[in-house]
Amino acid sequence: MxxxxxxxxxxxxxxxxxxxxxxxxxxxxxxxxxxxxxxxxxxxxxxxxxxxxxxxxxxxxxxxxxxxxxxxxxxxxxxxxxxxxxxxxxxxxxxxxxxxxxxxxxxxxxxxxxxxxxxxxVVTLGGISKRWMVPGWRLGWIAMADPKGVLRKKKVKLDMSYFDGIDDDIDFCTKLAKEESVVICPGSGLGMKNWLRVTFAVDPPLLEAGLERLRSFCLRHAKPNRKQVTS
Known part of the structure; x- marks a missing residue:
């Protein structure tokens, strides 16, 4: 075209x-x-x-x-x-x-x-609600964005004031991949600096494990006064 x-x-x-x-x-x-x-x-x-x-x-x-x-x-x-x-x-x-x-x-x-x-x-894809259900409640405690928005939209806005020693979304994703072997797409590649694009197209057990690694990464790199999160 x-x-x-x-x-x-x-x-x-x-x-x-x-x-x-x-x-x-x-x-x-x-x-x-x-x-x-x-x-x-x-x-x-x-x-x-x-x-x-x-x-x-x-x-x-x-x-x-x-x-x-x-x-x-x-x-x-x-x-x-x-x-x-x-x-x-x-x-x-x-x-x-x-x-x-x-x-x-x-x-x-x-x-x-x-x-x-x-x-x-209208076409309904079977199983999509189950794949989206897990991120809906697991991403709620990550200090990044409205969890309801995460559930619907698959894009997450980073709150850079939360982190210590992380410059932007690309730095976040690079360090996450090196430290936790979890790969997330930085928003800068899609025209949205300091956003993340998360895919949920994996089996729920793998998704839960990846989200737990993501949580650990966020806590490890949080500023001392920002480490408290809602479980």
Whole structure:
């Protein structure tokens, strides 16, 4: 898609946080890319006003990822429709990664497919609630972020004032890997400095063991006046 859209002067709007692959493919074709923000306080929704401010007559596409990767959120029934309407007003297309139609709940078993007006059923992945249940209660005592946000979004904001001798998210992840053999993706690689991206796609016993190592690491590197945590 990036290669096809790369006409002279064209630009595409990419989400932040997001994966560098989009930037690399756009740059490879000489396509300008601009980053719009995903709003953490609104469940990582697209900043519609930011998109409109970034766009111009040369904007050819808006990249949207839903269910969101790397944030793990699923947009409401209405939000993708707002994105589609914004793209229509701008004269741009929507490049939809992941599964665009997986955003309906309860009494809404079908949702519009953006500007195409089609419908698609909701897909439920078996076992995902069990894999997310463990992080929901285990990450509550790590002094980093709202545990409910961790459960839903898979991204954790580091409170750097908690740590002694750790500079940023990259330093945190590097030392964690060396000391505890636990690998977590630093947010800086996805455009979000001092955030972490945690994957839960492992068996629950391994996940619990990894979280316990993470807890030990955080306590070991905590400032003396910040070592008290809620068990």
């Amino acid at each position: 990036m290669a096809v859209l790369a006409t002279p002067g064209a630009n595409v709007l990419l989400p932040r946080p997001g994966y560098p692959l989009y930037e690399a493919r756009a740059a490879l074709g000489g396509l300008e890319f601009r980053h719009y923000n995903l709003l953490h306080e609104k469940g990582w929704e697209v900043d519609i006003e930011g998109v409109e401010a970034l766009a111009d007559n040369n904007t050819v596409a808006i990249v949207m990822v839903n269910p969101n990767n790397p944030c793990g959120s699923v947009y409401s029934y209405e939000h993708p429709a707002k994105i589609a309407e914004t793209a229509r007003k701008l004269g741009a297309m929507v490049i939809s990664d992941e599964i665009y139609e997986l955003c309906a709940f309860g009494s809404k078993p079908f949702v519009p497919m953006g500007v195409f007006g089609e419908v698609a059923p």
